[in-house]
Amino acid sequence: xxxxxxxxxxxxxxxxxxxxxxxxxxxxxxxxxxxxxxxxxxxxxxxxxxxxxxxxxxxxxxxxxxxxxxxxxxxxxxxxxxxxxxxxxxxxxxxxxxxxxxxxxxxxxxxxxxxxxxxxxxxxxxxxxxxxxxxxxxxxxxxxxxxxxxxxxxxxxxxxxxxxxxxxxxxxxxxxxxxxxxxxxxxxxxxxxxxxxxxxxxxxxxxxxxxxxxxxxxxxx
Numbered sequence: 001x002x003x004x005x006x007x008x009x010x011x012x013x014x015x016x017x018x019x020x021x022x023x024x025x026x027x028x029x030x031x032x033x034x035x036x037x038x039x040x041x042x043x044x045x046x047x048x049x050x051x052x053x054x055x056x057x058x059x060x061x062x063x064x065x066x067x068x069x070x071x072x073x074x075x076x077x078x079x080x081x082x083x084x085x086x087x088x089x090x091x092x093x094x095x096x097x098x099x100x101x102x103x104x105x106x107x108x109x110x111x112x113x114x115x116x117x118x119x120x121x122x123x124x125x126x127x128x129x130x131x132x133x134x135x136x137x138x139x140x141x142x143x144x145x146x147x148x149x150x151x152x153x154x155x156x157x158x159x160x161x162x163x164x165x166x167x168x169x170x171x172x173x174x175x176x177x178x179x180x181x182x183x184x185x186x187x188x189x190x191x192x193x194x195x196x197x198x199x200x201x202x203x204x205x206x207x208x209x210x211x212x213x214x215x216x217x218x219x220x221x
Contacts (some may be wrong), residue, residue, distance in 0.1 A: 012138050017128060019166045020056045024124050025051050050086065054128075072198050074113055077132050083125040090118045091204045093103040098211045106214075115212035119179065119205065126201045127175030131168050133193065150174065151195040152184050179205035 010087040028048055033058075057076050088089060097104065133150035135141040142165055147155045150171075154164040177185040182202040189195040 009171070012142075012165075012167045014058055016172075017131065019170060020124065020168075021051060021055050021128075023059065024120060025055070025119070027117065033112060049077060050083050054083065071139050073132070080128045080132055083121075084129055085124045087098065087118070087121045088200070088204055091122060093207050094118050095207060095211055098215050111215060113214060115208060119208055121213075122201060122204055123175040123179050124172070125180070126197065127168070127172040129196075129197060130174055131171040133197070134166070134171070135153070137184040138167075144220055147190060149189065149191045151190055156188070175201070178202055183208045 016189070018131045025048060028051070052078070057072060057079060098111075104114045130150065131138070134150050135144050141148075152164075152166050152170060154160050155166075157166075177187075178198050178201055182205060184198065189198050
């Protein structure tokens, strides 16, 4: 007679991060069809391959998995870290091309398109990192009454929304606002890892945004 089955931890829907990642993959495909010889990381297949594997892992978990499959979280975090590093490397290479005046930087339309793809990739990769990092991930956050790495408005003011927990779309919003304002907006980083992850993202966004816009305006004029 078999023993009781292991309880499944209730997390959140796995589909929002999967759909957002799929949309970004589609954007990358369109970009590469338009500019087949231009890849922000010089290895055209690298980021799509990482994204495809990460997409499969996100569909399996780690937003909602049994305890016995915690390896899904470890694999997800590893893939997201690689995706973050690839996004930062793409930023460095694009900035290098801007300084040298090579590649897509001689065409304002191609430069803006390439800059937009790199900027979106940064935002998405850091949003995934924040989502998996905060409080140990989606499942653990559901068991924690207080914020750990990030404090959202609803957590700081419980009267606004009681029993509220952040989900992926909240971290996606965090990624975009941090890259746009270059600083925390309505979400406060509480730990060193949260603060310095946001610092790296905002610094990369500031350098990319400033140089791309400046170069594009100069090319248009």
